[in-house]
Amino acid sequence: MNLIMPPEEEKIISQTRREPRVESREPNPDALPSALDSRTSTASISALTVKNLSIYFGKNQVLKSVSLEVQARAVTAIIGPSGCGKSTFLRALNRMHELVPEARMTGEIRLFGEDIYAGRVEPVIVRRRVGMVFQKSNPFPTMSIADNVTVGLRLNGVRARATLVDRMEKSLRMAALWDEVKDRLHAPAISLSGGQQQRLCIARALAVQPEVLLMDEPASALDPLATAKIEDLILELKKDFTIVIVTHNMQQAARISDFTAFLYLGELIEFDATRKIFTSPARKQTEDYVTGRFG
Numbered sequence: 001m002n003l004i005m006p007p008e009e010e011k012i013i014s015q016t017r018r019e020p021r022v023e024s025r026e027p028n029p030d031a032l033p034s035a036l037d038s039r040t041s042t043a044s045i046s047a048l049t050v051k052n053l054s055i056y057f058g059k060n061q062v063l064k065s066v067s068l069e070v071q072a073r074a075v076t077a078i079i080g081p082s083g084c085g086k087s088t089f090l091r092a093l094n095r096m097h098e099l100v101p102e103a104r105m106t107g108e109i110r111l112f113g114e115d116i117y118a119g120r121v122e123p124v125i126v127r128r129r130v131g132m133v134f135q136k137s138n139p140f141p142t143m144s145i146a147d148n149v150t151v152g153l154r155l156n157g158v159r160a161r162a163t164l165v166d167r168m169e170k171s172l173r174m175a176a177l178w179d180e181v182k183d184r185l186h187a188p189a190i191s192l193s194g195g196q197q198q199r200l201c202i203a204r205a206l207a208v209q210p211e212v213l214l215m216d217e218p219a220s221a222l223d224p225l226a227t228a229k230i231e232d233l234i235l236e237l238k239k240d241f242t243i244v245i246v247t248h249n250m251q252q253a254a255r256i257s258d259f260t261a262f263l264y265l266g267e268l269i270e271f272d273a274t275r276k277i278f279t280s281p282a283r284k285q286t287e288d289y290v291t292g293r294f295g
């Protein structure tokens, strides 16, 4: 397994040094120590470092000692057949799997150097720094479009109306939805199309200014046009965010990701630059999977 990708490195370093596009940042009293915050430590190019991650549901081990580095401001795709542990892997990256009572993990996950499973780290803080977008868009149906975007901020105690309005517009713009909804911000979220609802969920995730965005098959329920919009959006977002995306669509992984991890039966079979995975993978299993011979 080759974890070193020199040609990509320079690009990522330069991307990592860019300032985030969203300027206004709320003072965040319960944030992780600022010395460990990615926004101040631009020297690191690994957003997430996963070491020997194993996850069990009861006695069933569904991830087997997975180690990889998620590069900052790049798109990392997770591919593999159904049931291989992609969603479980993604959920472990923001401690979401802990919501399952019988789930247990061993190993280590660091977010810009900070152990996200350290005793003093609150899961809710991790989930704010590492946002999640799901396969099925899940806006709050009775809430307006605007309120859906700001709900996370309001739950985090942001009250200033000007801040909420400003962050709502910025998030909707970043999610490439603003122009379509700016005249009906107070309409219910469920009045939007499926693709718009998914971009609304992306806006909602962006509103709390995460550093990493996890996306679990975000376009698999959408038509080709809506899918293309999400893909364009991901390419735009990676300038400011680190993105980890699960996808069953090989063309999509090839189009939008910089790195690809191939999981099979809970094991990381291969992890490399996407170009390499799709043109000259090191393992036969990877080749068989990406060429559609199994899975």
Ligand SMILES: Nc1ncnc2c1ncn2[C@@H]1O[C@H](COP(=O)(O)OP(=O)(O)OP(=O)(O)O)[C@@H](O)[C@H]1O
Binding pocket: 057, 062, 080, 081, 082, 083, 084, 085, 086, 087, 088, 089, 100
């Ligand atoms: N909450 C849970 N409780 C028990 N087992 C679970 C739970 N969630 C997932 N699993 C098991 O973990 C394994 C991996 O599931 P996971 O959802 O991560 O797969 P996946 O690769 O995302 O599959 P798909 O492509 O179908 O979404 C499966 O065997 C699944 O049955």
Ligand SMILES: [Mg+2]
Binding pocket: 086, 087, 088, 216, 246
């Ligand atoms: Mg899944």
